[in-house]
Amino acid sequence: QSVLTQSPSASGTPGQRVTISCSGSTSNVGSNAVNWYQHLPGTAPKVLSYSNNQRPSGVPDRFSGSKSGTSASLAISGLQSEDEADYYCAAWDDSLNAVVFGGGTKLTVL
Amino acid sequence: QVQLVQSGAEVKKPGASVKVSCKASGYTFTGYNMNWVRQAPGQGLEWMGRINFNTGVTKYAQRFQGRVTMTRDTTITTAYMELSWLRSDDTAVYYCATNAGGYCTSTSCYTYWGQGTLVTVSS
Numbered sequence: 001q002s003v004l005t006q007s008p009s010a011s012g013t014p015g016q017r018v019t020i021s022c023s024g025s026t027s028n029v030g031s032n033a034v035n036w037y038q039h040l041p042g043t044a045p046k047v048l049s050y051s052n053n054q055r056p057s058g059v060p061d062r063f064s065g066s067k068s069g070t071s072a073s074l075a076i077s078g079l080q081s082e083d084e085a086d087y088y089c090a091a092w093d094d095s096l097n098a099v100v101f102g103g104g105t106k107l108t109v110l
Numbered sequence: 111q112v113q114l115v116q117s118g119a120e121v122k123k124p125g126a127s128v129k130v131s132c133k134a135s136g137y138t139f140t141g142y143n144m145n146w147v148r149q150a151p152g153q154g155l156e157w158m159g160r161i162n163f164n165t166g167v168t169k170y171a172q173r174f175q176g177r178v179t180m181t182r183d184t185t186i187t188t189a190y191m192e193l194s195w196l197r198s199d200d201t202a203v204y205y206c207a208t209n210a211g212g213y214c215t216s217t218s219c220y221t222y223w224g225q226g227t228l229v230t231v232s233s
Binding site: 034047056057091092099100102 | 147149155159171205215216217218220226
């Protein structure tokens, strides 16, 4: 059971907009920066959004992170087949004194 | 450019220990933490802990306390993660990861990752 809660799966058709959510608590999402990773099989995770809503250079502006209270979201617009991957949120937890990840959301592009 | 190169796959028996290395290059190593994250088959990412490359100070996730030891050798810019008393559920891909002066500013943001090391625990 992950400290940060994500829906196990999400799906959309090419061109659609999909939102992946991450629910936490005041000790993690509510008080620390949230980062989002894309993880493709056999590769290392890649940062898509950091510090709640910042996008690294090179990441398409189709990806956008946001945070409100103890929840965070990653929106993907103009869905493409290559977006099919696992997505994870991560944050520091002040109570656990540890980094916590969400359980991951598997995105399928139909 | 920043590179993290990990040691190769390992097969261990239950109760044994494994030591995974992570050779860093392309940045000022002593300024940053090296984190270790694992992913078991069919499971999500799990943070195991970190070591400050400069001071050697470590912080471990509670569930690994007593079983994990993270060290570093600054002379060869290599970090190590040793996990002891291996169980079958320790079978996973183990990654080293750091922010190494990149855009990341929070403790859960890692710009650079190693390629991963598969550790298989089987009798």
